[in-house]
Each structure stands twice: as C-alpha cells, then as structure tokens.
Amino acid sequence: GAVVSQHPSWVICKSGTSVKIECRSLDFQATTMFWYRQFPKQSLMLMATSNEGSKATYEQGVEKDKFLINHASLTLSTLTVTSAHPEDSSFYICSAGEERGYYNEQFFGPGTRLTVL
C-alpha cells in the first residue's frame, strides 16, 4: 500500500517550452502533496505544499509563476515548469501525505529527471 507514482520518469525539453509532471497516489487519498527539488548530490528542498482544491503554498524563493502546481483531485497533483531554462534542470520528487491519526506520513514518488537544453 501507499504507492506514489510520477510521470514521466525523465524528460528532455528545449529551452522556453513548458513541462508537466504528474504525481499520483495509487492506493490512497492524499489531501496534501509536496513537491521537492534535488540538485546532484544535494538534499531535497521543499518547493511547495499543495492541498486538494486550494492554491499551493510555496516556499520562500520559489517562483509561483514558473512552477505551477495544481492539485485537482485527492489522487493527482501536477507540477508545470513554465518557460523552462537550463537552470531548471533538476530531479523533481513529489510526495503524498496520508493521514495517520495525529500525523501525516509522506510517501515519495520515484522522481522525474528534467533536462532543459
């Protein structure tokens, strides 16, 4: 149980194009999903928290207009990197939160490798 998928697993795009990454909780409903970014050999940096049916909450320094997050249902959240540039190349990981009584446990997707040429 508690499986989270991401699609695509990797994507290469040209500079200036937009890329959409999907995050799905396959066997549970996730009221909260999280998007992280990871640079090579570095830790995960939280980009934003999305709650189903409401606007995402972005961490300080993350451009809302560049990283569009939509959490349209309890099992799907999407991250769209708009007008991508080479500096947006990174490993993007989502997680989905499942209520476990008094805390919310996060289950992580396998990640999406984005390369912008």
Next chain:
Amino acid sequence: AQSVAQPEDQVNVAEGNPLTVKCTYSVSGNPYLFWYVQYPNRGLQFLLKYITGDNLVKGSYGFEAEFNKSQTSFHLKKPSALVSDSALYFCAVSRTGGGNKLTFGTGTQLKVEL
C-alpha cells in the same frame, strides 16, 4: 524553525561490520523523525520512523535507530552492513503543528566495501 544535521558526508564501512549514520535535529515541540534511503536516480524509500513510544525503532532491511531526546539525536544503525546497503541516506524531521513539512538533512553517502 526545524533543522537536521548529518555531520558526515560519507561513511565507509567493511561488509559485515556494524554501521552508524549520525543525525541530530532541532525542533520546537515533539519531533517526528524519519530515515530514508535513496539509490541513484530514484526516489526516497522509507526505512523507519519515530513518532512516539519506544526510543529504539526497528525498520526495514535490518536497520534501526535510537531516539535520544537529551542529545537530540536519531542515529541510524545496522549490526552487519551489506554491500547492497551502499546508498544515500537522509534523516528528516517534522513536528506536531508543523503543517506536516519535512525538513531533510544534507544526506550521508554510505559505502560498504568487501
């Protein structure tokens, strides 16, 4: 604010020897502590967590960790390392009332050699 420190960028250990990966944390209130493992180009795999209860937590693949409140530590241990344990290990903390946000340490690369 909450933070996690993993003081070692890399830990080397011989197969069959015990391993320890260190983690200390800072959080206001009661901490929830987690260990995850990451293999190259993969997402995070959950190893174990401390929420409440016994300070010694047992997790997947023979790993365990001990919550030490006085030292604010949550070190990951395994009695006998395997080459297949070689990976990147992350410690993370969240707290009650913290919006379920996880704060990760910088990661420790574990290398187990024959």
